[in-house]
Amino acid sequence: MAKKTGGSFLKEAGRGPALDAKSPFAVSGLTVAYDRKPVLWNAGFAAPEGELTAIVGPNGAGKSTFLKASLGLIPKLSGEVAVFGRPIDEARGDIAYVPQRSSVDWDFPATALDVVTMGLYRRIGWLRWPGRRDKERAREMLALVGMEAFADRQIGQLSGGQQQRVFLARALAQDAKVYLMDEPFAGVDAATERAIVDVLKKLLAEGKTVLVVHHDLETVPVYFSHVLFLNGGTVASGPVTETFTAENLQKTYGGRLAATQLAALHEAAGMKT
Amino acid sequence: MSADIFLQFDFPSILLGSLAALCCGLLGNFLVLRRQSLMGDAISHVVLPGIVLGFLITGTVDSLPMMLGAGFAALVSVGLIELVRRLGKVEPGAAMGVVFTSMFAAGVLLLEQTGAAGVHLDVEHALYGNLESAIWLEASGWGDLLRPEILAALPVSVLRLVVVNMAVIAFILAFYKELKLVSFDPLFADTLGISSRFVGTLLIVMVAVAAVAAFDAVGSILVIAMFICPAATARLLTDRLSTQLILSGIVAFSSGIVGYVFAAFGPAWIGYDMSVSAAGMIAVVAGIIQVVAMIFAPRYGVIARRRLQRA
Amino acid sequence: MTFLESFLGALTLNAGYNTAVVSIGAALLGAASGAVGAFVLLRKRSLVSDAMSHATLPGVVIGFLAGVWLLGDGRSLPLLLAGAALTAGIGMISVDWIKANTRLTEDTAIGTVLSTFFALGMVLLTVLQSLATAGQAGLSGFLLGSTSGMLSSEAMTIAIAAGVVALIVLALFKEFALLCFDEDFAGSTGLGVRRLDIALLTLLLAVVVIGLKTVGLVLVIALTIIPPVAARFWTERVSRFVPISAAIGAAGSYAGACLSASAPDLPTGALIVLILFALFVISMLVSPVRGLLSALLRHRRFQKIVHLRQGLLAVAHDEPILEPITRKLLIRRGYVSGDMRPTEAGWSAARRIDRDQALWNLWREEYPDEAHALADWSLKPIDEVLSPDMVADLETRLAPHDAARAAGGAA
Structure with a gap:
């Protein structure tokens, strides 16, 4: 994504390109405040279609808030969101959101299969029960994340990583065009990490657009093609090869990243500092 | 005791108690899962100002205006609770406490006005209900259970509860998927475009309907017990929602029967010539069943959990 | 004597010794429960009291039966209250036991206890009725509360007991405050979280x-x-929150008891609760601290600042302005004309804000933690918030590659 220049002092101070009608997921001028303290200020971003974008930034930079407020899950003070140029409320079916863990009651009487089937509810429609076809489809999704053996297990009896995979399978079942994931890699075991990577690859192969809030800077150049730097607002965004630079990392993280860390990152990215 | 006496005096009361228990017990599953158990408590308290208001406006003791008033009060209370919770930034429990006590207090004062109008409505009745007053004098033998024209002479409160039970079951069947979804993961429901608030409001409306219909017969305390105890019992016995619903229905309905039988005939068995409050006894029986489940449930009972911890 | 005269008489303690004792007792009760309730609210356990109060019914009946058996009269207030305390205590322990030992949540535990204990009380009441003992009609006063016909000895008991509770709360104020705000630290002090709870x-x-x-x-x-x-609604600080709560409780209970003295037919409890509710509504609406009106005004003002700033930034960057509120604000301020074309004033304001934003952004890059903690970040002009030295420093650092353009733009 090309950055906008113009008569401004800092290019990244602006909103980014305004509501790109072609972008699968475009946010502009997003401001969110808790108790009159802005967590996000004037953030903007247009997701490139068919690409895998990492959203990075320090703790409290407003990464989760960015996703939640764009989806209308928390109130925003200002800002516009468009999905392929349409308002988000008309495009719910195009968007799948995988929240950070632990927001549900794990003791709830539901099996892994039940949870994945929920991803199909919108398609099934009101007043209808999930049929055999739906259950089969949900089972296929579970198989994709290596969880078919646990289909009838109550969700609270799964390990954290397994639960995460079930939620991923639920998102797959939605068959959306845009996937928003909030820290899927946080605290997962190796098997789950592999499953997540496989899912991301599969989504990309199908031409989906994916945004992932990501914590581990070292793996950004490994897994992702694009990056969005957030710190209370958009700092920079673009292809990893151009945008994942020492300058932008410094701007986003300030003094929080030691020089040695930066050097290691750039080595990982195969770039010169 | 002859069959006709039983049919005329005990049978309608048993039906009334069990049906009231059933509709509240089924809906209670979702309240318990959504951590809204005390919504049943709040709603059954605000029914009082509702019926008094219904009476004061229409001036009749017909049940329709009173039930409409009660339903209206229930919805007003839900809105107020939400308002207080958001504006006051307090936990839902405290918001409920503010709203339902104030509305109940208003109902108590309004009652004084009905006293002036010379009509008998009182707080005791609202709390305890009047289960024992149901009679079915037309019945003369078991065969009458199959004769529609005699069944039609059952007390109107029984017939009303039959309708409400059918409505509750239809509601749960129709919205089972959505109820499950918004109870488990409301946020996800919202991202799907299935509004958790809309489904939650539908549920509360049904809770209000069941509470109002049951309240008249069995009093608000039994209503609260039935919203909670059967669902809590079933919750300890299974990890499947459909099984939980069926179990809670069985527990609720049989508490109604067993509770009434204990209340009406229990004292005689131990040599006292009296009977005790049937509504109270039904709730006590439901409570006892829950205690048994809490201790002996195969997987989630205290004993099983202790054994699991040791192993 | 008119109703108003008698009410004023009661309020000024001129309605007889008995009424005065009853009202003062009610005020003390209100203060004690307001203070205790404040801490309980902070512990998020407000509705535990609902379980307790309903669980008193079987105890009251047992106390009555004990009175009949021991004293020949069931209406002994100490016995009734002792019975009430006994079963309410069992109810309280049951709520905690269910919460700790089963998968059921606290709200379910509360609902279970309140309904089944109360139901047990109903069953016992019908037993009592069939025993046909005298004086049981007095028990109905326990449902809705009644101060009419209260003996001054009873009122004195209530006043003293409430006073003792208030004193204990005062003595343990610091410990309770810690319990509510720093559980870990409270645990490390002598009393321990569990015991304080x-x-x-x-x-x-x-x-x-x-x-x-x-x-x-x-x-x-x-x-x-x-x-x-x-x-x-009146404060954010616990050192004020608890006394304010106690004062509201005392005022409402006192006024309610006085009202009840002038209108003895009305149930005292309902009067007190409605007066408290009125105080609640007033607090919610008009309190300048967290009240609804002031919050609404502040939100509007905040929204305006944000939208105006974002709109001007959009002008500076030649980007379309999408939101209706932003458009309206810019037009009203004369920054853009009706067809959204920026005016001269709009251009200069936009340049000012853009420059300000650039400085803010630079400051955040340098001091991310401070920026994160600062509520005014990019909301107020930077020179109103940061020291002049800091701003000057930022200006010089921003200057090298942008100063020329800035100068050009301003000319």
Whole structure:
């Protein structure tokens, strides 16, 4: 994504390109405040279609808030969101959101299969029960994340990583065009990490657009093609090869990243500092 | 005791108690899962100002205006609770406490006005209900259970509860998927475009309907017990929602029967010539069943959990 | 004597010794429950009192039976209250036991206890009725509370008991405040979290039981819930929150008891609760601290600042302005004309804001943690918030590659 220049002092101070009608997921001028303290200020971003974008930034930079407020899950003070140029409320079916863990009651009487089937509810429609076809489809999704053996297990009896995979399978079942994931890699075991990577690859192969809030800077150049730097607002965004630079990392993280860390990152990215 | 006496005096009361228990017990599953158990408590308290208001406006003791008033009060209370919770930034429990006590207090004062109008409505009745007053004098033998024209002479409160039970079951069947979804993961429901608030409001409306219909017969305390105890019992016995619903229905309905039988005939068995409050006894029986489940449930009972911890 | 005269008489303690004792007792009760309720609200356990109050019913009946058996008369207030405390205590322990030992949540535990204990009380009441003992009609006063016909000895008992509870809360104020705000630290002090929690719940139990006769068991929880919820609107600090809650409780209970003295037919409990509710509504609407009106005004002002700033930034960057509120604000300020073309004033304001934003952004890059903590970040002009030295420093650092353009733009 090309950055906008113009008569401004800092290019990244602006909103980014305004509501790109072609972008699968475009946010502009997003401001969110808790108790009159802005967590996000004037953030903007247009997701490139068919690409895998990492959203990075320090703790409290407003990464989760960015996703939640764009989806209308928390109130925003200002800002516009468009999905392929349409308002988000008309495009719910195009968007799948995988929240950070632990927001549900794990003791709830539901099996892994039940949870994945929920991803199909919108398609099934009101007043209808999930049929055999739906259950089969949900089972296929579970198989994709290596969880078919646990289909009838109550969700609270799964390990954290397994639960995460079930939620991923639920998102797959939605068959959306845009996937928003909030820290899927946080605290997962190796098997789950592999499953997540496989899912991301599969989504990309199908031409989906994916945004992932990501914590581990070292793996950004490994897994992702694009990056969005957030710190209370958009700092920079673009292809990893151009945008994942020492300058932008410094701007986003300030003094929080030691020089040695930066050097290691750039080595990982195969770039010169 | 002859069959006709039983049919005329005990049978309608048993039906009334069990049906009231059933509709509240089924809906209670979702309240318990959504951590809204005390919504049943709040709603059954605000029914009082509702019926008094219904009476004061229409001036009749017909049940329709009173039930409409009660339903209206229930919805007003839900809105107020939400308002207080958001504006006051307090936990839902405290918001409920503010709203339902104030509305109940208003109902108590309004009652004084009905006293002036010379009509008998009182707080005791609202709390305890009047289960024992149901009679079915037309019945003369078991065969009458199959004769529609005699069944039609059952007390109107029984017939009303039959309708409400059918409505509750239809509601749960129709919205089972959505109820499950918004109870488990409301946020996800919202991202799907299935509004958790809309489904939650539908549920509360049904809770209000069941509470109002049951309240008249069995009093608000039994209503609260039935919203909670059967669902809590079933919750300890299974990890499947459909099984939980069926179990809670069985527990609720049989508490109604067993509770009434204990209340009406229990004292005689131990040599006292009296009977005790049937509504109270039904709730006590439901409570006892829950205690048994809490201790002996195969997987989630205290004993099983202790054994699991040791192993 | 008119109703108003008698009410004013009661309020000014001129309606006889008995009424004065009853009203003062009610005020003390209200203060004690307001204070205890405030801490309980902070512990997020407000509705535990609901379980307790309903669980008093079987105890009241048992106390009555004990009175008949021991004294020949069931209407002994100490025995009734002792019975109430006993079963309410069992109810309280049951709620905790269910919560700790089963998968059921606290709200379910509360609902279970309140309904089944109360139902047990109903069953016992019908037993009592069939025993046909004298004086049981007095028990109905426990449902809705009644101060009419209250003996001054009874009123004195209530006043003293409530006073003792208030003193204990005062003595343990610091510990309770710690419990509510820094549980870990409270655990490291001598008393321990568990014991402090038990102490708090026991005090709650005490006010519920003491309040039974005055407010009634259905409504007594209002005394412990409404004052603190109302007090929430007036302050953010616990050192004020608790006294305000106590004051609201005292004022409402005192006024309610006085009103009841002038209108003896009306149930005292309902009067007290409605007065408390009125105080709550007033607090919610007009409190300048967290009240609805002031919050609304502040939100509007905040929204305006944000939208104006974002709109001007959009102007500076030649980007379309999408949101209706932003458009309206810019037009009203004369920054853009009706067809959204920036005016001269709009251009210069936009340049000012853009420059300000650039400085803010630079400052955040340098001091991310401070920026994160600063509520005014990019909301106010930077030179109103940061020191002139800092701003000057930022200006010089921003200058090298942008100064020329800035100068050009401003010319």
